[in-house]
Amino acid sequence: xxxxxxxxxxFQGGWVYARVARLLRxxxxxxxxxxxxxxxxxxxxxxxxxxxxTHIQDIVSVFRHEEISDAILCGHSYGGMVxxxxxxxxxERIRTLFYIDAYAxxxxxxxxxxxxxxxALAFLEQARQSGGMIPPIPAEIFNVNKEDAPRVxxxxxxxxxxxxxxGVRTGVESNSVANRTYVFATANGGDWFVSxxxxxxxxxxxxxxxxxxxxxxxxxxxxxxxxxxLQEATW
Numbered sequence: 001x002x003x004x005x006x007x008x009x010x011f012q013g014g015w016v017y018a019r020v021a022r023l024l025r026x027x028x029x030x031x032x033x034x035x036x037x038x039x040x041x042x043x044x045x046x047x048x049x050x051x052x053x054t055h056i057q058d059i060v061s062v063f064r065h066e067e068i069s070d071a072i073l074c075g076h077s078y079g080g081m082v083x084x085x086x087x088x089x090x091x092e093r094i095r096t097l098f099y100i101d102a103y104a105x106x107x108x109x110x111x112x113x114x115x116x117x118x119x120a121l122a123f124l125e126q127a128r129q130s131g132g133m134i135p136p137i138p139a140e141i142f143n144v145n146k147e148d149a150p151r152v153x154x155x156x157x158x159x160x161x162x163x164x165x166x167g168v169r170t171g172v173e174s175n176s177v178a179n180r181t182y183v184f185a186t187a188n189g190g191d192w193f194v195s196x197x198x199x200x201x202x203x204x205x206x207x208x209x210x211x212x213x214x215x216x217x218x219x220x221x222x223x224x225x226x227x228x229x230l231q232e233a234t235w
Contacts, residue, residue, distance in 0.1 A: 001028055001029055001030060002029045002030070002070075002072055002095075002232070002233035003029070003030045003031075003032075003068055003069075003070065003071040003072065004021075004024055004029055004030065004031045004032065004071065004072050004074065004229065005032045005034070005059065005062065005063070005068065005071050005072070005073045005074065006020065006021065006031065006032065006033045006074045006076075007034070007036070007059060007073070007074060007075045007076065007079035007082050007083055008033075008035070008036070008039070008040070008076055008079055009075075009076040009077030009078045009079045009102070010039075010077060010078035010134075010137075010159045010163070010164075011039065011134075011136040011137065011156040011157060011158070011159050012039065012040060012152070012155065012156055013035040013036075013039050013040015013041055013042070013043075013155070013157075014033035014034055014035040014040055014041075015033075015035075015040055015041075015155060016076070016152075016216065016218055016219065017033045017218055018033075019218065019219070019222040020218045020222050020225055020226050020229070021033050023222060023223065023226040024226060024229060024230070027226075027230060029233060032062060032066065032068070034058060034059060034062045036054075036055040036058050036059075036082070037050055037054050037055065037058055038050045038054075038157075038159075038160060039157055039159070040155075040157070043157040046133070046157065046158065046160065047160070048131060048132025048133060048160050048161065048162065049160070049162065050160040050162060050163060051160065051162035051163055051165070051166045052081060052082070052085060052110070052162070052163050052166040052167070052168065053085070053166060054163075055081075055082045055085075055163060056082055056085035056086055056089065058082075059073075059082060059083070059086045060086055060089055060090055063086075063090055063093050064090075068093060069092075069093045070093070070094075070095045071093060071094055071095060072094075072095055072096045072098055072229065072232045072233065073086060073087070073094045073096070073097055073098065074098040074099075074100060074229070075097075075098070075099055075100065075102050076100040076101065076102055076216075076217075076218065077100070077101060077102050077103070077192075077215065078102075078103065078111060078159075078163070078164075079100075079102055080099045080100075080102025080103040080104050080105070080196075081102075081103050081105055081110075081111055081163075081168060083097055083099070083102075084097070084103075084104060084105050084168050084170070084171065084172045084175070085168045085169070085170070087170070087172070087175040087176075087177050088168065088169055088170025088171075088174070088175050089170075091175045091176035091177045092176060094177045095177075095179060095232075096177070096179035096180070096181060096232045097172070097175075097177050097179070097180045097181070098180075098181045098183075098229065098232060099180075099181065099182045099183065099196075100183050100217055100218070100225065101183060101184060101185040101188055101193055101215050101217060102182075102193065102196075103193070103196055104172045104182065104196050104199075104200060105167065105168050105171050105172060106171035106172065106173065107168070107169070107170060107171035107173075107174055108167045108168070108169070108171070109167050109168060109171060110164065110165055110166055110167035110168075111163075111164040111165075112124075112164050112165055113167065114195065114196065115192070123161065123164055124161070127161035130158065132160060132161050132162070133158035133159065133160055133161065134158060134159045134160075134161055134164070135158055136153070136156035136157060136158065136159070137156075138153060139152040139153050139156075139216075140189075141189050141190070142188060142189040142190075142214055142215035142216060143187050143188060143189040143213075143214030143215060144214050144215065144216045144219060144220070145213075145214060145216075145219060145220050148216070148219045148220075152216065152219070173205075178205075179207075179232070180205055180206045180207070181206070181207045181208075181209070181228070181232065182196075182197065182200050182201075182206055182207070182208050182209070183209045183210070183211060183217060183225065183228060184197045184208070184209070184210045184211075185210075185211055185212075185213055185214060185215050185217050185220075186210050186211070186212045186213070187212060187213060187214055188214055188215035189214060189215055192215075209228055211224055211225070
């Protein structure tokens with residue numbers, strides 16, 4: 001039995017992993033789908049002071065209170081920032097870092113550093129108009145499948161700007177986790193993760209996969225994603 005900790009992306013919550021979590025549990029594995037502070041069913045806790053460190057500590061606390069070790073830690077989109085930070089703190093408890101169309105920052109990088117000046121300025125302006133919060137990005141922009149897009153839009157909530165501004169202290173190449181896997185969505189609606197994918201492909205420490213779908217792979221292709229996750233359980 002393997003242990004999976006699935007970290008969602010910006011604006012969403014643990015709910016986005018329901019299908020994949022069910023498939024992994026049916027295969028006999030232990031699965032955790034925590035929701036980050038201020039998002040999902042914890043949106044009543046939202047405030048502008050929540051930053052990347054808050055979300056890193058959310059997941060570190062799950063590991064400590066659930067006594068998790070030898071885990072496959074997965075992060076989708078912004079969740080890649082979170083799991084990178086977690087690995088910098090408790091890398092000895094992690095078997096594999098698994099990035100699902102996600103950011104994989106270097107030492108000191110923030111999400112805004114990676115997205116570039118134009119996107120960063122747009123986020124900053126949105127937050128200025130919304131009291132330090134960034135409104136959810138419509139599902140259509142990320143090519144979420146038509147059946148799920150309305151629900152994604154209904155369930156998504158604003159993201160604190162500070163989570164995008166703060167950088168990780170320890171980047172992905174500086175932590176102690178030996179196994180790293182990256183899954184790239186080929187139709188994710190933009191060039192959000194192209195630079196990350198280009199940087200990592202061909203790197204001897206990384207296993208790379210592509211899936212032809214929109215950004216929310218866990219919704220568009222849950223069985224394909226689960227199959228890749230199950231491969232990690234055999235390492």
